Amino acid sequence: MPETSTAIGIDIGGTNLRAARVSSVGGILERVSERIDRDADGAVRRIVELVRQLDRPDVTAIGIGVPGRVDARRRAVLSGGYLNLAGTALAERVERITGKPVVIDNDCNMALVAEIAVGAGRGRENVVMFTIGTGIGGAIVQEGQIVRGRGTAGQLGHITVDVNGAPCVCGRRGCVETTSSGMALARHVAEAGLPAGTAIDDIVRRAGRGDAAARRVLDLWVRPLRAAIDSASAAFDPDVVLLGGGLGKAAWRALRKVPALAPWYQYPVEAAELGDDAGMIGAAVCALIEHRTVMPPPVAAELPVLERPA
Numbered sequence: 569m570p571e572t573s574t575a576i577g578i579d580i581g582g583t584n585l586r587a588a589r590v591s592s593v594g595g596i597l598e599r600v601s602e603r604i605d606r607d608a609d610g611a612v613r614r615i616v617e618l619v620r621q622l623d624r625p626d627v628t629a630i631g632i633g634v635p636g637r638v639d640a641r642r643r644a645v646l647s648g649g650y651l652n653l654a655g656t657a658l659a660e661r662v663e664r665i666t667g668k669p670v671v672i673d674n675d676c677n678m679a680l681v682a683e684i685a686v687g688a689g690r691g692r693e694n695v696v697m698f699t700i701g702t703g704i705g706g707a708i709v710q711e712g713q714i715v716r717g718r719g720t721a722g723q724l725g726h727i728t729v730d731v732n733g734a735p736c737v738c739g740r741r742g743c744v745e746t747t748s749s750g751m752a753l754a755r756h757v758a759e760a761g762l763p764a765g766t767a768i769d770d771i772v773r774r775a776g777r778g779d780a781a782a783r784r785v786l787d788l789w790v791r792p793l794r795a796a797i798d799s800a801s802a803a804f805d806p807d808v809v810l811l812g813g814g815l816g817k818a819a820w821r822a823l824r825k826v827p828a829l830a831p832w833y834q835y836p837v838e839a840a841e842l843g844d845d846a847g848m849i850g851a852a853v854c855a856l857i858e859h860r861t862v863m864p865p866p867v868a869a870e871l872p873v874l875e876r877p878a
């Protein structure tokens with residue numbers, strides 16, 4: 569791979585599509601973002617538009633982090649949430665239009681690759697990561713490789729923490745996503761009678777001052793997360809557990825007040841470092857790893873004329 573090779577990494581988030589051109593050492597050179605389109609075809613068009621804004625001759629490949637269950641080896645999106653790209657042939661379509669090879673993977677796998685390359689997991693070979701945002705995602709690296717199972721391993725948000733708990737989108741009850749995600753936090757806040765939209769930092773401050781309602785919210789939110797971390801650690805024996813996503817740092821701070829539940833499961837838990845950039849950087853790094861050869865530039869005449877999104 570030439571030193572000058574770059575890749576475009578794209579992260580499909582809940583609100584925004586983010587894209588960056590990333591250097592061969594994982595640095596962001598240029599970035600763009602757009603509002604996400606809830607319609608799958610519209611989303612594909614916008615992805616292509618972002619690629620065209622960032623594309624340069626030194627871009628050798630494109631990586632896309634997709635929320636939901638993704639079989640990266642088959643480049644198939646199996647299921648998604650608010651934006652369902654299942655059955656859209658996402659990788660093939662972007663590849664055909666842009667003329668550059670495309671890798672896709674679950675967004676949490678991409679984020680973990682980035683944290684290991686240039687973030688909080690640098691130099692670690694065995695890492696478990698929980699990505700805490702609206703929901704809870706997860707990713708596992710063992711001996712330097714992403715754990716994939718048959719295709720979609722790493723759904724850590726669906727570790728059961730209460731068999732009699734609230735119903736989960738996956739069809740079971742009491743998954744940690746139902747107790748310790750952003751959505752669950754909002755529910756705990758409402759049930760405790762705190763003002764809607766109370767920020768997590770405010771809850772931590774109130775709890776520190778001895779506010780019983782805030783303490784209860786933190787307890788309901790973070791104790792099941794500790795149980796899930798202990799379960800994942802029992803299964804994977806990681807060097808470190810990382811907490812990423814929009815609420816990762818807050819969860820890490822809150823968790824420091826809740827010790828591991830049993831002496832067997834004492835693992836370092838750290839906040840991820842790259843924040844919202846992790847998905848883009850990881851997607852680009854995966855693309856660079858997989859496509860070490862420089863592709864010929866696409867024939868301009870083959871590029872379709874795209875409508876600019878409104």
Ligand SMILES: [Zn+2]
Pocket residue numbers: 725726736737738739740743745
């Ligand atoms: Zn579940």
